[in-house]
Amino acid sequence: xxxxxxxxxxxxxxxxxxxxxxxxxxxxxxxxxxxxxxxxxxxxxxxxxxxxxxxxxxxxxxxxxxxxxxxxxxxxxxxxxxxxxxxxxxxxxxxxxxxxxxxxxxxxxxxxxxxxxxxxxxxxxxxxxxxxxxxxxxxxxxxxxxxxxxxxxxxxxxxxxxxxxxxxxxxxxxxxxxxxxxxxxxxxxxxxxxxxxxxxxxxxxxxxxxxxxxxx
Numbered sequence: 016x017x018x019x020x021x022x023x024x025x026x027x028x029x030x031x032x033x034x035x036x037x038x039x040x041x042x043x044x045x046x047x048x049x050x051x052x053x054x055x056x057x058x059x060x061x062x063x064x065x066x067x068x069x070x071x072x073x074x075x076x077x078x079x080x081x082x083x084x085x086x087x088x089x090x091x092x093x094x095x096x097x098x099x100x101x102x103x104x105x106x107x108x109x110x111x112x113x114x115x116x117x118x119x120x121x122x123x124x125x126x127x128x129x130x131x132x133x134x135x136x137x138x139x140x141x142x143x144x145x146x147x148x149x150x151x152x153x154x155x156x157x158x159x160x161x162x163x164x165x166x167x168x169x170x171x172x173x174x175x176x177x178x179x180x181x182x183x184x185x186x187x188x189x190x191x192x193x194x195x196x197x198x199x200x201x202x203x204x205x206x207x208x209x210x211x212x213x214x215x216x217x218x219x220x221x222x223x224x225x226x227x228x229x230x231x
Contacts, residue, residue: 025056027063033161034076038100039083047073047088055100067098069105074161077120077127079141087141089115089129091160097144107144111137117163121170130164130175132157138173138187150185152192158202159220168212176203182217182227198225 030050038045044056053067053076071092079085086098088105091114096105113133120127126147127139134156138148150173158178165174172193174184180199185192201221208215215227 025061025063027054027056027066028052030072033072033074036076036078037083038078038086039080043083045076045078045086047076049073053086053088053098065100067103067105069096074115075117075163077118079120079124079127087118087120087127089118091115093131095127095129095139109139109144109146113157114160116157116160119163119165121166122168123170126166126170128164128166128173130157130162132160136164136173136175136185148187148190150190152183152185152195154179154181154195155183159204161204162202163205163207165206165208167208168210174206174208174215176206176217176219178202180219182206182215184215196225196227198227199223 028048028050030048032046032048034047036045042058047053049072051069051071054063055065057064071090073088073090076088079087084100088096093111095109097107098105111131113131115129117130125141127141129137136150137146140147156178172184176182180201182196182203184194199219201219203217203219206217218224
């Protein structure tokens, strides 16, 4: 396969694009948008090769297998949708109690983390497509429709920002808050772990970024 190089501008969505992921190979990308569609792109031809109509704004998506045949998307209508790229429609949707703001996949691809506007973070076992954990705490409130929660690299913790400027870290094993990090003065919209787990970065809606080390 010829390498894909250079800068590409992919035009086709008519709303904000909220997420983009490679789809099994370097030449294919899937995007999710507020225009209520997912689009699959071929980077070699720089064209959209498939559009999936979700019926609701997509806030985030992940691809759950190396072959690129499964897409999972989170939506404004409180649903997580599962897509087989070989089928036109989604199947086995999961309905939550609030808008889905983000999705994150564990490294072994067995678990899915979903941040929800009912001020919880849900843990789903993808082998059963069932919720197996729910994380909440006094003071924790999801601050926006695109707030991002994430697994730690070892899969033992989850981190997410709150509307009060704090970053909450839970232990998955105990379901308890391990740390509450305080340095932001506006809602925290996204967090990201260092690949080796030693550092955590967070950003807020006032465009401030913080790198956490000692308390992570």
